[in-house]
Amino acid sequence: MSLTNTATTAAKAATRVRIPATRTEKGLLSCGVIAGPFYVVISLAQAGAREGFDLTRHAWSLLANGSLSWIQMTNLIATGLLVIAGADGLRRVLAQGRGRSWAHRLLSVYGLSMVGAGVFRADPAQGFPPGTPEEGTSTSWHSMLHFVSAGIGFIGLVAACFVLARRFVDADRRGWAMSSRTTAVVFLVALLALAASGGRVWANLTFTAAILLAWAWLSLISIHFYGAATRPSAA
Numbered sequence: 001m002s003l004t005n006t007a008t009t010a011a012k013a014a015t016r017v018r019i020p021a022t023r024t025e026k027g028l029l030s031c032g033v034i035a036g037p038f039y040v041v042i043s044l045a046q047a048g049a050r051e052g053f054d055l056t057r058h059a060w061s062l063l064a065n066g067s068l069s070w071i072q073m074t075n076l077i078a079t080g081l082l083v084i085a086g087a088d089g090l091r092r093v094l095a096q097g098r099g100r101s102w103a104h105r106l107l108s109v110y111g112l113s114m115v116g117a118g119v120f121r122a123d124p125a126q127g128f129p130p131g132t133p134e135e136g137t138s139t140s141w142h143s144m145l146h147f148v149s150a151g152i153g154f155i156g157l158v159a160a161c162f163v164l165a166r167r168f169v170d171a172d173r174r175g176w177a178m179s180s181r182t183t184a185v186v187f188l189v190a191l192l193a194l195a196a197s198g199g200r201v202w203a204n205l206t207f208t209a210a211i212l213l214a215w216a217w218l219s220l221i222s223i224h225f226y227g228a229a230t231r232p233s234a235a
Contacts, residue, residue, distance in 0.1 A: 024092075025089050025092045025093050026089070026226055027089070028085050028086060028088050028089025028092065029086060029089035029090065029093065029222050029225060029226040030086075030089075030222075030226065031082040031083075031085035031086045031089065031222075032082070032083065032085070032086020032087070032089060032090065032107075032218060032219070032221070032222030033086070033219050033222040033223055033226065034082060034219075035079050035082035035083045035086060035215070035218065035219070036214075036215025036216065036218055036219045037215070037219065038075075038078070038079055038082060039075060039076075039079040039215065040212065040215060042071070042072075042075045043060045043063065043072065043075065046063045046068070046071060046072060047060070047063065050063060050066070050068065050128075050129075051129075051130055052127060052128050052129060052130040053128055054128075055208070056201050056204065056205060057126055057199070057201060057204060058125075058126055058128050058204075059122070059204065060072070060208075060211075061076075061117060061121070061122040061146065061150070062122060062124065062125060062126070062128050064076070064118070064121040064122060065121065065122070065123075065124045065128070065129050065132075066124075066128075066129035069121065072118075073118045073119070073121060074118070075118070076114050076115070076117050076118030077114070077115050077118035077119065079114055080111045080112060080113070080114030080115035080116075080117075080118065081111065081115065082111075083107060083108075083110055083111030083114060083218070084107075084108050084111035084112065084115075086107070086111075086218070086222050087103075087104045087105075087107035087108045087111060088104065088108075089222075089225075090103060090104055090107065090221075090222070090225055091103075091104035093225055093226075093228070094167075094225070097167060097170060097171075098166055098167050098170050099163040099164060099166055099167040100167075102159075102160075102163045103160055103163050103164050103167070106156045106157070106159045106160035106163060107156070107157070107160045107218075108156075109152065109153060109156030110153045110154075110156045110157040110160065111153075112153070113149045113150055113152050113153020113154075113156065114153060116145065116146070116149030116150075116153075117146050117149050117150050117153070120142040120143070120145035120146040120149060121142060121143070121146060122143050122146045122147070123137060123138075123139060123140050123142075123143040124137065125137055126199065154187070154191055157187065157214060158184045158187055158188050159184075161180045161181065161183050161184035161187070161214075161217065162180070162181065162184050164176075164180050164221065165177045165178075165180035165181045165184070168180060176221075176224065179217065179220075180217065180221075183213055183214055183217040186210050186213055187210045187211075187213065187214050189210075190203075190206045190207045190209070190210035191207060191210070193206055193207070194206070194207040
């Protein structure tokens, strides 16, 4: 066997060898599983109940305005904390190997960005809440911090997808690698389209679909590592 093949085999083995997870580690990974469904269900429930909110036009962050603003602000903060907990669980169960530290760090950045987006709410816009002008509203300091925080978090999420994709390649899990890369590319393209379109309906719906894809990816990744961690290996 050549030196290159030996090194490759060793790298693959390093991504697999792992002692069974503790109850704490599995509990943390469970946070990563439920983070997305928690955020989506609460956001959609509000979208259906809040007067004047239009899912085809309005970003979910606008729900953090009006008399019930505290619900979406709490939703963002709680979801961010769940993501951070899930990222810590991932760090604990991953064996040594490529991306072990960076996957945790980048997902933690995404979680922290959601906390920041909840603390610094976006300004009313596009006629929501009712009475808000459709155009020409000014941008407050907290709205600027909201979008900066969200932007940093989205970059962290995309990078985490690519980092885990590379790790899955090393572990010979091609399907997981492909799904991780696809999620990253779709999310990034949708984000750029939203920024370039000026909030057009098609771009908003495309980004909403990308958000749902990203949350599904995070839940499935957490489920995968939860299952792997209960056995004596974790990719």
